[in-house]
Structure formats: C-alpha cells, structure tokens
Amino acid sequence: MFELSPAEWEAVGLSLKVGLWSTLLSLPPGFFLAYVLARFQFPLKSLLSGVVYMPLVLPPVVTGLMLLMLFGTRGPAGRFLYDVFGITVAFRWTGAALAAAIMGLPLMVRAMRLSIEAVDTRLEIASRTLGAGWWRAFFTITLPLSMPGIIAGAILSFAKSFGEFGATITFVSNIPGETQTLPIAIYSFLQSPDGEGPAVRLAILSVIVSVAAIIGSEWMERRAISRIRTST
Amino acid sequence: MSFDVDVELRRGDFALAVAFQASTGLTALFGPSGAGKTSVLNMIAGVLKPARGRIAVDGQVLFDSVAGVNLKPEHRKVGYIFQDARLFPHLSVRDNLLYGYKLTGAAGRYAAPDHIIEVLGIGALLERQPGSLSGGEQQRVAVGRAILTSPRLLLMDEPLASLDDARKQEILPYIEQLRDDVKIPILYVTHTRAEVDRLAAAVIGIENGRVTS
Numbered sequence: 001m002f003e004l005s006p007a008e009w010e011a012v013g014l015s016l017k018v019g020l021w022s023t024l025l026s027l028p029p030g031f032f033l034a035y036v037l038a039r040f041q042f043p044l045k046s047l048l049s050g051v052v053y054m055p056l057v058l059p060p061v062v063t064g065l066m067l068l069m070l071f072g073t074r075g076p077a078g079r080f081l082y083d084v085f086g087i088t089v090a091f092r093w094t095g096a097a098l099a100a101a102i103m104g105l106p107l108m109v110r111a112m113r114l115s116i117e118a119v120d121t122r123l124e125i126a127s128r129t130l131g132a133g134w135w136r137a138f139f140t141i142t143l144p145l146s147m148p149g150i151i152a153g154a155i156l157s158f159a160k161s162f163g164e165f166g167a168t169i170t171f172v173s174n175i176p177g178e179t180q181t182l183p184i185a186i187y188s189f190l191q192s193p194d195g196e197g198p199a200v201r202l203a204i205l206s207v208i209v210s211v212a213a214i215i216g217s218e219w220m221e222r223r224a225i226s227r228i229r230t231s232t
Numbered sequence: 233m234s235f236d237v238d239v240e241l242r243r244g245d246f247a248l249a250v251a252f253q254a255s256t257g258l259t260a261l262f263g264p265s266g267a268g269k270t271s272v273l274n275m276i277a278g279v280l281k282p283a284r285g286r287i288a289v290d291g292q293v294l295f296d297s298v299a300g301v302n303l304k305p306e307h308r309k310v311g312y313i314f315q316d317a318r319l320f321p322h323l324s325v326r327d328n329l330l331y332g333y334k335l336t337g338a339a340g341r342y343a344a345p346d347h348i349i350e351v352l353g354i355g356a357l358l359e360r361q362p363g364s365l366s367g368g369e370q371q372r373v374a375v376g377r378a379i380l381t382s383p384r385l386l387l388m389d390e391p392l393a394s395l396d397d398a399r400k401q402e403i404l405p406y407i408e409q410l411r412d413d414v415k416i417p418i419l420y421v422t423h424t425r426a427e428v429d430r431l432a433a434a435v436i437g438i439e440n441g442r443v444t445s
Contacts, residue, residue: 122318125279128305129312130332130381140331144322 008198010177011185012205018093018181019162022101023108023154030105030157031150034112039121055167056106064170067099071171095172096179100161108157111217115149116142152217159213163206182206235385235417239275239285239295241268241441248272248441258411258418260432262425268441269421273387276419277312278305289385289417309340311383315390317374319362325373326358332381341382343414351413352376352406368399372406379414386418392427407431 004012037049055063071078072090081087089095119142127137143150165183172179174188186202189195234255241248248268261269274280276287278294281302287295289310294303319328333345349355352372362370371391378386391407392400408431411418422428428435437444 120318122314122316123320125305126312126314126318127320127331128279129277129308129310130377131306131309131335132331133304133306136335141320 004201005198007176008185008202011180011182011202014093014096014177014180015162015182018096018100018164019158021094021097022104022161023158025097026101026105026108026157027150027154030108030153031112033105034109034153035116037109038113038116052109053106055103060103060164060166061170063102064099064167067095067102067167067171071095071098089172091172091175091179093172093178096164096168096181097161099167099171100164101157103164103167104157104160107160108153111149111153111156111221112146115146115152115221118149119145148220148223152220155213155217155220159210162209162213233290233384233415233417235276235287235289237272237276237285237287239272239282239287241271241275241280241282246441250438250441250443252436252443254417254419254434254436256415256417257433258420258431259434259436260428261419261421261436261438262423262428262432263438263444264423267438269423269438270389272438273312273389273419273421276308276385277310277387278303278308306335309381309384311378311381311386313371313374313378313386313388313391315393317362317367317370319365319370319373319377321362323362324358325354325360325362325365328362328373329354329358329376329380332377336381343379343382345380348376348379351409366399367395368402371395371403375406375410379410384416386414386416388418388420390421390423392422392424404430 033048033052037045037052068090069075071081073079073082073088078088078090081089087094089098123141123145124137127141128134132140163183164181165187168179168181169184169187174180174184180188182202183206186199186206189199189202234253236253238251239248246268248271250268250272261272263269271280275282275285276294282295282297284297285295286293286297293299293301294308294310295301319325320331323331329345329349333341333343349358352375354369354372354376357365357369357373362373365373375391388407392403395403404427411431420427420431435445
C-alpha cells in the first residue's frame with residue numbers, strides 16, 4: 001500500500017530540498033534576530049518583532065503576494081538578485097525555498113530567542129573576568145548553552161518549510177518537478193480523478209514528518225531547561 | 233603589591249563615592265546590604281563603569297576617567313569570585329577550572345592546577361558536572377577557577393553568603409590557606425562580623441556608598 005510513484009517521490013524529494021535549503025538560509029539571520037530580540041532594548045523593538053512574527057498571523061496568500069511583488073521578475077528585490085547574482089527566484093524551487101524560509105522564520109526565531117533569554121548573562125560576565133573576550137565568551141558560553149533551542153528552532157523551521165503551501169503556491173505557482181512540493185502535490189492530486197490514494201499516502205507522510213519534528217524540538221527544549229536548572 | 237581605588241557612581245537616588253588603598257593580604261570590605269560593596273567590586277573588575285575616578289593595581293591603571301583609560305574585564309587580570317559560584321553548567325569541573333588558566337599566557341602564570349586542586353581539596357570532583365556538586369563544592373571550584381588565571385588581585389563577593397553554617401566552616405580553612413598561599417591582595421566583601429574577624433588583616437567599612445573607617 002505504501003509504494004510511492006515517481007511523481008510522488010519527486011514531490012517528496014523537492015520538499016526535502018526546499019526544507020533543507022530554507023532552514024540553512026534562515027539560520028544565520030534567524031539567530032541574529034533572536035539574539036537581538038533576546039538581549040537588546042531599543043526603540044521600535046516591537047516593530048521588528050512584529051515584522052518577524054507577521055508571517056505567523058498573516059494569511060499565507062498575502063505573504064506570497066508580497067514576495068511576488070518584491071521578488072518577482074519585475075520586483076525590486078527580484079531585479080537586484082538577477083542583475084547582481086544572475087539568480088531568478090520567481091517560479092523556481094529557489095523561490096519556494098525563500099517563501100518557506102520566510103514562513104518558518106517566526107518559529108525559528110521564537111525557539112532561539114527563548115533559549116538565548118534562558119542563558120544567564122552573569123555566566124558571560126564570569127567568563128569575561130576569566131580572560132575571555134566578547135567573542136570567546138559568545139562561542140564558549142552563550143552559543144553552547146543555547147544550542148538546544150537553536151536545534152529546536154531549526155527543526156521547527158524545517159518542518160514548516162517541508163509542508164508550506166499558501167505562500168509557496170502564490171509566489172512560485174505549481175510546476176511539477178520545480179515548485180510542486182509535497183503539500184502542493186497533495187492539492188493537485190485531489191484536483192484529479194483517482195488522485196485520492198496518492199494524496200492520502202503523501203498526507204500520512206507529512207503527518208509523520210511533522211509529528212517527528214514536534215517531538216524532536218520539544219525534547220531539545222526540555223533538555224535546555226533541565227540543563228540550566230541543574231546549574232544553580 | 234598594592235592597589236588604589238577612587239571611584240564615584242550615580243544610580244538614581246543612590247550615590248557612591250569610595251576611595252581606599254589595600255595591599256597584599258585579605259582586606260575586608262564590610263558593611264550592610266545595599267551599601268554599594270558589590271558595585272565597588274564590579275567597577276574594579278571592569279563590568280561596571282564608574283562615572284568618575286581611577287583604579288590602579290601595582291601602578292598599572294585599569295581605569296582613569298581623566299586619562300580616558302578603561303581596560304576591558306579580560307585585560308585586567310583581576311580574579312572575581314561571585315556570591316553564586318557561576319560555574320559553567322555545560323563544562324565539567326576540570327574544564328571550568330582550566331577555562332581561564334588556558335587563556336592566561338604561560339609567562340604570567342604563578343598558580344599551578346595540581347597545587348590549587350590539592351589546596352582546595354577538589355581532586356575527586358574533576359570529572360563531575362557542576363550541577364551535581366553541593367553549594368560548598370561549587371564555591372571551592374569557583375575559587376580555584378579564579379585563582380588559576382593567576383590574577384594580581386582577587387575579588388570575593390560574599391563567597392559564603394549562600395551557604396549554611398556547616399558549609400561555611402568547611403570553606404573558611406580553604407580561604408585562609410589560600411590567603412597565606414598566594415601573595416596578592418584579596419578584597420573580600422561581607423556583611424558578617426565573624427568573617428571579618430577571622431580572615432581580614434585590614435577592614436574598610438562602607439555605608440550608604442561612603443567609606444566609614
């Protein structure tokens with residue numbers, strides 16, 4: 001019963017590729033945003049966190065439309081990417097990865113921010129008095145202590161990217177083998193006669209991936225908390 | 233060896249203006265809670281910036297508001313033992329002890345790990361994680377960790393305050409031995425008379441941000 005056809009494998013493979021790239025792409029800016037939001041007070045901070053968390057509450061189709069206007073072939077960002085790097089994201093899998101990264105960013109930043117906030121800054125001060133400069137304190141104290149949250153954030157972002165539908169189909173459409181990721185393939189199968197079988201198979205697969213991601217990230221969060229509790 | 237402190241700080245209603253000198257041996261900074269004792273240590277360590285003043289150890293200026301000198305904490309060679317031990321929870325006792333030791337240039341080292349571990353009686357704890365240690369054990373490791381950076385000045389901020397009486401009695405002999413072992417000035421903050429009487433060669437009283445004696 002659980003034999004996947006080549007077309008279904010293609011959708012699964014594409015979703016994996018999009019999920020991995022979007023997670024890798026959003027890790028550096030995601031961590032930077034999480035660190036800034038966790039550690040600094042500045043004017044317009046709530047505006048910044050509002051922008052980061054916006055894709056969480058906005059209808060995905062609106063996020064997709066904004067991406068289309070910005071990163072489409074005639075959009076300012078899309079033109080810049082093409083002129084400077086020769087990269088086109090509109091209607092390409094790279095665009096699907098971009099849309100997925102934007103949609104996964106709030107989940108990633110939230111998990112990372114919580115774990116950075118849980119790192120006691122007094123430990124960093126202790127490390128400075130022991131002769132460590134700011135960067136060494138960051139890499140030997142702050143980063144390892146927040147690592148469970150970083151991993152949890154990456155897992156959540158990957159799971160979100162793996163199954164992102166609304167922004168992706170709005171931004172890069174539904175092109176088999178290029179932008180037809182797993183949820184879009186499910187949607188397409190449901191549009192065709194006899195498509196219910198493949199749709200259900202892919203749906204089960206995505207349930208498994210999502211549940212595994214949630215369990216994995218919660219396990220990481222618990223580890224972070226217990227580690228910090230035993231340190232008093 | 234000696235050091236000079238002359239600092240001022242303002243924080244809302246609280247004004248602190250403290251000047252004193254101290255030399256090799258243990259000097260107690262004695263006064264009630266909220267007198268500004270910890271602020272003085274933080275300014276010497278470089279984690280709190282005075283509004284005005286000068287701090288020098290052995291003639292080297294750590295901070296001077298007039299000359300515009302403000303060394304970073306990692307460049308001050310000042311050891312700091314906090315009230316809460318602040319061991320790094322993700323590192324073993326051994327890695328905690330050697331954290332600052334490894335960052336100290338071989339030429340400037342006077343404290344050897346084997347010797348300090350023996351003096352503090354923590355040889356059996358080296359492979360443990362900080363979370364599994366008692367409060368007294370954690371504080372002994374924190375003392376060792378600071379000493380192993382071979383500081384030229386040691387700051388101790390109520391190192392016994394979070395411990396019960398039995399633990400205090402357990403640690404006091406180690407602090408005494410250390411005081412006689414390393415030939416550097418130790419500035420010891422406390423609000424307990426008994427600790428002053430037992431440990432200190434000199435006493436500086438602080439109340440409401442002013443030196444009283």
